[in-house]
Each structure stands twice: as C-alpha cells, then as structure tokens.
Amino acid sequence: MGVIVQEQAGLFHLQSSDMSYMIQIVDGYPAHVYWGGRLKHREPMSDLLIHTPERAGLDRLPQEYPQYGSGDFRNPAYQVELEDGTRITELKYDGYRIIKGKPSLTGLPAVYAEDENEADTLELLLKDAYSGLRVVLLYTLFADRNVIVRSARLINEGEKRLRLRRALSASVDFSGKDDLEIMYLSGAWAREANITRRPLLQGETRIDSKRGMSSHQFNPFAALVTKETTESHGEAFGFSLVYSGGFEAAAEVDSFGSARFSIGVNSFDFAWLLNPGESFQTPEVVMVYSGQGLGDMSRTYHRLYRTRLCRGQYRDEERPILVNNWEATYFNFDADKLEAIAEEGAKLGIELFVLDDGWFGKRDSDNSSLGDWYEDRRKLPGGLADIAERINRRGLKFGLWFEPEMISPDSELYRKHPDWCLHVPGRRRSEARWQLVLDYTRKEVRDYIYDSLSAIFSSVPVAYVKWDMNRCLTEIGSAVLPPERQSETAHRYVLGLYELLERITSGFPHILFESCSSGGGRFDPGMLYYMPQTWTSDNTDAVERLKIQYGTSLVYPVSAIGAHVSAVPNHQVGRITPLDFRGDVAMSGNFGYELDLTKFSDEEKETVKRQVSTYKQIRGLVQKGDLYRLKSPFEGNVSAWMFISEDKEEALVYYFQVMAVPNAPRRSLRLAGLHPELDYEVQSGDSGHKPVLGGDRLMRLGLPLVFEQRDYVSGWFRLQAIKPGNA
Template sequence: MSIKFLKDSKTFFLTANETSYVFKLHENGRILSLYYGKRLPECDLSQLFYVEPRSFAPVPADAEEEFFSLDTAPQEYPFFGNGDFRSPAAMLTFDNGSIVCDFRYISHEIKKGKERIPFFPQTTGTKNDCETLVITLADNTAKAELKLYYTVFENLNVITRKVEFINNSEKPINIDRALSLSLDLPDSNFDFINLFGSHCKERHIERIPLHHGIQSVESRRGASGHTNNPFVALARPDTTEENGEVYGFSLIYSGNHLCLAEVDQFETVRVQCGINPFDFGWQLNSGESFLTPECVMVYSDSGLGKLSRTFHDLYRNNLSPLKYRNASRPIVINSWEAAYFDFDEKKLFDIIDSSAGLGIDLFILDDGWFLGRNNDRTSLGDWIPDPKKLPNGLNAIIDRCKKNGLKFGIWFEPEMISQQSGLYKAHPDWAISAPNRPNTLSRNQLVLDLTKPKVQEYIISVLSDFLTKYDISYVKWDMNRHITECYSDYLPPNRQKEFHHRYILGLYKILETITSKFPDILFEGCSGGGGRFDPAMLYYTPQIWASDDSDAVERMKIQYGTSMVYPLSSMTAHVSVVPNHQIMRVTPFSTRSNVAMSCSFGYELDPCKLTEKEREEIRNNNAYYKKIEPLVLHGDFYRLFSPFEGSTCAWMIVSKDKSSAVMWYFESLTAPAVPIRRIRLAGLDPEKNYHIAELGKSFTGAQLMYAGLALPVLYGDFQSLRFTISV
C-alpha cells in the first residue's frame, strides 16, 4: 500500500516510489505537515512538530499546547482569519459577511485507483498504479465541508492534490480563493525556479534565491499565457541537473493561475498553487460543490534532470486518455510560412506536389482557407471553405494530398470571432464585451463567450459537422489573443467573478466532446505559439506548437526550458527557411533540423523553393527521424549544456533499456582559440559497450559518462553535431 494511516501516532504516511510525504492529525482536529522528501521507512515523526513560544503568535482558545499557534504551525490547508497571517489556501465569505473559517478533521478514506472527473483535465491512474486518500474536514458553524484529495503514484515520485468545497448549509457561500495545493516546508534555503517568457520567447528558465515575503508567478490573461507557465520549483542552491534536492509543482489548468512561495519571519516557506484569486469568485449554493484543478508535486533528490524525467513519464503515460498520447506522430509540412494568407488552389497543389517523395506524412492547411479570410481582420467564425481560393472545394486539396501519399490537416481558431464575419452579424452578443464599454481588439479579433451554453453548442456542432464531412487527420487548434472586457450577460451581476473559470470549463467541455467524438484525429494545441502550453491542454492536444519563433537558436532555449516539465513529444518543432521570418537570423539547414527533430517534427517552409541538396537533406532527415522517433516518444531526456549559461547547448535522449541514444551538440557563436571541449554523456549503462555511428568508434558507457567525449572544433556560427549511439 502506498497510503497508510498509523493509528498510534495519528499519522498519514504517503509513499510515492522513492518519496515520502507525511502529515499528522493533531489533537485539535487540524492537519499538520511533518515531512516531504526522500523515502523513509514507516515511523513516528511527531517529534518534528515542535511548539515554541513566539511573540505576536495568536493561540486558539481550544489549544491543548500552551503556545500552539496557527501562525507557526505547518498546515496542510490553511485559512485566514483565526490566527494564521501567512498566505491562505482558501478564503470564504458567509452570508453574514464573516470570512472566518475553522475546518476540522471528520474522517478519511483510502481508495485504490483514481476517479475520473468528466470535462476536467487530470492525471489518470488505475487500481494497479495509484491510491487516493480523501480527508474530509468540516466547519460545523458554517455547515461546510472540505475534501482534501491526495493521489499517490506507486512507481513515480508523484503526488497530486486537489480540493473540493461542499456547502451543506441553506445559504450561499462565496468562495473568494480556492487554491489546489498548500505546502509548508521547514526552511527557506531554496532557489525559486520558474519558466518566464513572452510571445516568441516562451519558457525561459529563471532561477533566483528565495527572499522574505512572497515570490510568485501568475496569469490574469484568461489563459496560462506566454509569460508565466503554471509551474514553479524550489531547488537547493547547490542543486544541479544531476545532483541535489528539488521540489516541483505543476498545475493542470489553462486559465488564470497563481504559484507562489512565501518566506515568513521564522524562515519557513509556504508553497501554493491554484486558480488565481485575482478577479475570481464562486457562489456556492446550498447542496453544491466546487472542485479545484489538480496540482502535481514531484520530489527529486538527484537534481533537476530527475525531476524533469519524472514529469515527462507522468505526462506521457498518465495524463491524456487519447490515442496519440504515446503513438507515432506524422512528420508534417505546414502552409503558414510558405504562403501566409496569400494562396490559391494552384499554390496549395504546388506545395503538396513538391512535398511528395520527401518522407513527409501530412500537409497542414493553416490560416486563410475560410470565407473571405485574406488577412487577420475578417472571417473568424465563418468556417466555410473560401470558394474564391478553393473553387473546387476543400476535397480537391484533400484528394491532392492522397494522390501524393499525404494525409490532410487543417487550422482552426474556434474560440475567436471577427467583427467582419457572418457569425458576428448574426450573434454580436456572443462576443465577450462589457456593457457600455468599447471592445478592445487584439490581432483584430474578439473572443467568443464560452460561458454561454449556446456558444459551446455552436462550436461543437460546427466542428463536428466539418470533421465529419471531410477526411481530416490533424487539427491545429489556435488561440491568438487574451481576454479583455471580462463580462458575460449570461451571468448575473453577483456571479461575474466566475467568468474566467467558467470560460475555461466551457473550453474543456468543447475539447472533450470533440476529441472524444473524433479519436483518430491528432489535435495540436497552439496559442500564438506557446501561449497556452500547460498540462490541461496536453490532456486534449498531445502536442503543442512550442513557439511562433522557429529560429533554431531561440528554439534551443525554448525547448530546453519547456523540457523542465513537459516531454519532448509534447513540443512541436518545425524546420523553417532562412533568413528566419521572426528575427531574420541565418542558420545552417543541418542545425535547424537537429534542433527540431528532438521534438514532434515537421517543416514550416515552401518546398517549391528548395534546392535539390536541401531536398536530399530533408529525405535523409525524415528517414533518420523515423528511426529515432521511439526515443522522442518514450526515452529519458538529459540536459547536458545549458543555452542559458553560454553559447553552447547539448542534450540527449536514452532509451529506457539503455540500449540506444542520440545526442545533439550546438554552438551559437564561434570564437578564436577555443578549448577542446569534452562532453560527459548521461543515462547510459556504464557496463555496456556503445557504438557511435558518426565516429565509427565504440566506447564503454563508463568512458562516455565519466571521461567524456572530445568534440571537434567547429568553425562558423550556429553549428551542430549529432551522435547516434547504440549497443
């Protein structure tokens, strides 16, 4: 069993593979944290909770210890108003205006497996690989209950948490704050790590020491956003890729989020993750319940690399229920940078014909294919093929793909609406807008109000009809702006703060309905590139366009940072032309290919303009990628050189049985008098002999990992090397 309740010490002992998480039922009915870290044998850790008199620390009236205070106690789920002045996990307002809560232990239940909640992304588990603890707390005065859910994965260093609020009273309760996780750690000697960025510069690793007060990352955009991914980690200052302690926290949510770490006056740290309480509220009526998103906790005692590989295994195997979660992905070619809006049937035929014989599996028709869509000012919502561009209809394009041995994919932006569209003329009230306020445009478009059931039903109906009518194998689901004028006339005035969360719930309903109805279609997520790259979207779209920036050098940082949490197969990466369309950099074709092929692979270019040498290189690359794709899908990822620490970058993937691997090395800028670099590989079996195809030589795993491999001096900027390794 991975979850046990030790009756003598009243201790909950959770064991997740090599990790232990321990908390105690205190005599006063509160749940107090004791330990989270490397696996321990079952034991009584009660002595770790030590009461010390502290000035200005309020003592509850029913405290059995003289100096017990909620302001210093390490709590599993703290509230505000009765003695704890640190950041609360939740805040409720009752009908009399009071915000004081007092939830105490009532009961607990340990269950095999994990219950699946419809229309709500979550990790998945069976009775064979996980157990779930449900602790019920009650505030008898308020007649409210709280359920704390802990799911423990037996073969992974993973524990997930979520919270359910239940109103058993006759009057509404307003939820003002409802975080998914709160964790109190006994010291603050950590660095705070987050994934920061912007459009075309997503998920760069940022690492700074914790300081007193609150450090946080959040989104208020209506989406997880380009700027702050819903992930944070606390690492010991000496933690490296392969050594040291680190705790990681990943929220399975696509909307406004908050992840914070608070260092208090006694040098303890409180970590919290969940729905951003900014502009959030939820009216919980009598008999109703409210469930928070799930948050994943991962502990590693062997550095950031092990933390990442644990997240990768979880999100590859225990997240998406869809067919393509671990299935082979097509090598694609996308029309966007080849043509943008400027194409007709002949142009598309030329691209498709020119893609034949290159080892490409699928052609994606990106933005611009629907009624009147000649620029980004019109037509969103009018999902009808444009007869001027496609006089013989969409089937002519699909048939041309089939003739050339290609499958067909298409771009949609279902959540958006243009003011110049038939849909807006018919239903202007379906666009999000505030009463008597002008609309704010972004990319010349508005957002549909997904809080409205009619809008949800419309999107489901239109997409279902379209995907039934045409032979489509791939859908790129985009979202190219964030939400302003946050208001819905579907909601009464006292429930407007529910808007953002209801929008996300509406999105999940649409996505789950469509992906369930069309299980053989591969759905790719996108939001101006990586603006909604989060675990909840991966639940429905097993791969996400990592960034609109396809420049190889920028992609090194983007993909390196994204790999902190997300598996390689979840990132879509394409080879594009030079000068690069985003930043005009010129890089070698081989480097662009090497950067992209460590992810779900494809091309963003016009094949009609390729030289014969480039076409041959594409054929070779595609054949090579098909050989290594099992590594991309299932292998263990090791980061060797960080692009954030110099002009070099290196990473490698190793098969689970350590029989094969591939390693890439990149140099951004050349320099005179450079040293002969040695690179130490990782993840291999030290006892095995490995052959490196590109060198025609064999080495032991011990040689490659401990002594390293000498790299040749590379001349010219933006060069790269690839090494194919096998026993």
C-alpha cells in the same frame, strides 16, 4: 507502500517506492510533517510529530490547507464570504477515506491511473461547523513514481449561500529549509520558457496570469530547489497545475525562514457562489519530488504526462512529419499552390500537409471571418474535400488550422450574434488582432462551434487539427450570467472549453489535435489532456528555439513539443542559420517544416530528404526516450542534450555551438544516463566510423567535440549497446 495511517497519533504516511509525504492532525488541523525521500515506516513515529509553541498559535503551524482570520497571517489556501459578510471559517479534521486508484475530476482534466493498483488516494475530510463548509483534500500517490497529485473540493453543506473568494489547489509549508530557491518559466510571445532561478528571501515571490489563459509570460509551473541543486544532484520539489486559465503560484517566506508554497486558480477577480448542496472542485496540481536533481524531476514529469495525462490513439504512436504552409504563403494561396508544396513534400518523405489560416470565410488577412467556418471558394473552388483529396493523392495526410474560440467583428457570425462574445454591456470591446473572444460559458456558442467543426470532420478526411488561440481575455463578462456570478466568468470559460474539447476529441479520435496559442501562450497540462502536443512558439529561429525547447523540457515531454524548420532569413528575428543546424534543433522535438518546399534548391532538397529519413529512424527514441539535458543554452555558447531508451541500450546525442570560437580549447561532452557496464558503438552523424566505448568512459571522460570554424554548428551521435557475443 501506499497510505499508512496511525490513527492514534493522527498520522498519515503516503509512501511510494522512493518518496514519503507525511501529514499529522494537530489540534484538529492537518499539518505538514515531511515531503522528501522515502522513509521507513515505524510504529510509533513520535519523533517526527509536530510540536508547535503554544503562544505562536496557527502562525507557526505548517498547515496543509491554511485559513485566514484565526491567527495564521500567511497566505491562506482558501477564503469564504458568508451571507452576513463575514469571512471567518475554521476547518477542522472530520475523518478520512482511502480509495484504490485515482478518481477523475468532474469537468476538469486530470492525471489518471490505468489500473487501480497503480495509485492510492487519500481523502482528508474537513468541516467548518459554523458555516457548514466542508472541504475534501485529495491526495493521490503513485506507487512507482515520486508523485503526489493534490486538489480540493469545497462543498456547502449549510443552509445559506457561501461565496468563495479564494480556492487554491494546494499549499505546502517547508519548515527548517532556509536555503531554498525558486525556479519557473518566464518570457513573452516568441521568447517563451526562459528558466528563471532566484533565492527565496523573506517576503513573497509570485508568478501568475490574469489573462484568462496560462500565458506566454509565466507557465503554471514552479519548483523549489536547494542552493546546490543541479541537473543531476540535489533536491527539487516541482508543482505543475493542470489548468489552462488564469493561475497563481506564490512562495512566501516568514520571519522564521519557513516557506509556504501555494498554487491554484488565480484569486484576482475570482468569486464562486455556492448555494446549499453545491460544490466547487479545484484543478489538480502534480507535485514531483526529486533527490537527484532537476533532470530526474523532469523525467518524472515527462513519463507521467506522456503516459498518464495524454490520452487517445496518438498517446503511444509516433507522430507524423508535417509541412505547414503558413510561413510559405501566409494568406496568399490557392489550391494549386498548396498541392505543389504537398507534391514536393511527398518526394522528400513528408507524411502530413497542414493547411493553416486563410482557408475560410473571406479571410485574406487577420481582420475578418473568424467564426465563419466554411471554405473560401475563391481560393479553394472545389472546397476542402477537393484539396484534401488532392493532398491524399500525393500520399500525404491532410491537416487543418482552426481558431474556434475567437470571433471577428467583420464576420457573418458576429453580425448575426453580436452578444456571443465576452463583453460587458456599455463598455468598449477591446480587440486584439481585430478579434474578440467567444463566450464559452454559453452552451449555444459551444454547440455552434461543435456543429461547425464536426460537419467538416465528418465530410473531409482531416487527420490533424491545429487548434489556435491568438489573444487573451478582456472585458470578462457574460450576457447569460446573473450579476452575482459575473466573477465566475473566467473559470466558467475554461470549463466550457474543456467540455467542448472532450466532445470534439472523443467524437473524432482518429484526428491528431495540436494546441496552439500564438505559440506557447497556453502550453499547459490541461491542454495536453485533450491534445497530446503543442506548438511551442511562433518563433522558429533555431538559435532561439534552443532556449525555448530546453526550458519547456523542464516539465513537458518532448512528445508534446512541436518544432519546425523554417526559411531564412528567419521571419521572426531575421537570422540566417544553416539548414543542418535548423534541422537538428527541430528534430529534437515533434519534427516538421514551415516553409515553401518548392523554392528549395536540389542540394537543399537532398538535405531535407536526409533529415526526414533520419527522423523516421530516431523519432521513437526522441518522442518516448528519457531526456538528459547536458549543456544549457542559458549558460553558454554550447548546448547539448540526449535521449536514452528505457533499457539504456540505445541513445542519441545532439550538440550545438552558436558562435565560432577562435583558437578554441579542446572540448569533450560528458554523457549521462547510460549503463556504466555496457559498451556502446558510437556513430558520429552520418560518418561510417563507429568506435566502441564503455558507458562509464562516456559519462566520465565524455566524447570529444570537434566544431567547424563557423557559426551555427551542430551534430549528433547515435549510440547502440554491444550485447555479449556481438562485439
């Protein structure tokens, strides 16, 4: 296993325990040979080598990093403009290097290896002799995972300036597969992560974001799958971009049925000037292969992102149960009201109180004060230190909301520094939610935010931070960049954000950071590198959350999915659902409450106390177990999923029926992922009845489901393996 090289044949075989990825040098061009299930390596492998019809030229060659202008008329992976205005370059193979482990990427988040024996990295060196452009293609192979991590570094080794017009992270050609479909996550604010699946036909299927953020509309993820691929069968090829700005992902099918998939920073409105000696590093894309369906692909992503993307002390710790005051009070609160909610939360077993928007400046609505990060003494006469001490005295940790990337025109900061926002001189400054975006390309802006936040973190016992971002980037220009670099602003913004996040999170490692962007507007791997969980959606309706959380789980681990119980009628859709139903949906993620606990009846408080107690028993399994999706909310009235421990000795099953069905047929739920030779003690909810059933029976015959005759019914099963001698 590892990177196997046949130099005479120009063949590179990247081989893990269950996967192979093969590249061949054809006439100086790196060409894609194979990606799929593991192949034995033989010497020589001449039967696999590519033979392209000579008259077809590059247009039929499955290139690894294709160029435009020399005979390949499909989407290129990069494009460079020379000083004379021409755009023709021709990269040719110029050697290779193999590195143990996985190198980090300067200034960018990246998957990592804790031990160099976990991974091997192949660097393919390419060179355009005319311009002096060098490109280093990086491929990291994890020995025990079906994962290839790709990126590219473009270096100007010539004597004249080069301007990048396009610099994608990866391109893969799929030849001889005319039955591929594409899957991706689409949506909008409050209805994120809808699973879209459609056939690939001749032409281009493209998703992207031009918003300066990964966006609610499309997630920076897509998978190519075969027509027969299901949760548990068939091939899936996943692509997940570790980046938090504008992106593009496209699948182009040519007239011969070959599909080229490419992904990276969005080329629209992008340019990057490379002076001699300068380089540009693309974000990396995590490519996952599964020969056992979508579920196996997802679990590969989950394990990798949970343990080799997320970092810090909270990577492996169980996450606290919180109550957030936002939907309880919005901007209308004082210290006594906050303490009252925390006091009630403490009685119910909640562990963390989060003070949301409205605590700073003169923030009585969302039209002012962003950037003025000092407490409003009208609401908090004793300041943040006082309310934090009062919360701590009740036995809860204290958390705080910020929106550090934004500035309100009605703020002291804006009146002092009106040029600190992204803007174009002489042009209208588009406001959204009465706010503008700070120019994070500027070091003095990032320093101001760092100093403002660190002053609070150094004086107030903050244990949790919700880092929000509530609008997209417009008028994308910077007052400090010269004209020839204005098209670099959007990417430099993201790099500036990453630089600040690295300083903040490394400087205050005891704080659990959660990212948010009006919910899931920036739910991407780039943010998970700095913040191990994300507020999944501003929509807290339990029925809608079935879809949102199910779709998000296609690529992101449950440990990253923030999920809260909110009040009814729901503030987003007006729906009234039972507290048990809301709790079961939210307990399938990072659990919390977003409502006024002081308004609950005694019966409701007992329900909350039971939910909190239950989640404390199961959260280790929910947050770290393997997820198996059993019934899709996109396909019917019943949804179900389960969590299984690594040793397969413990499992938890959740099921949901949205609407009542009259005279319904008998239903059973077939489980997955269990050990067929083990017997399991099965507990249904809080019932004391615990029948013992075999893993084979549970997966083939299933568990009978009995639904009450009402809308919004949910339930759960806990399974515990019976060890020999304990039956």
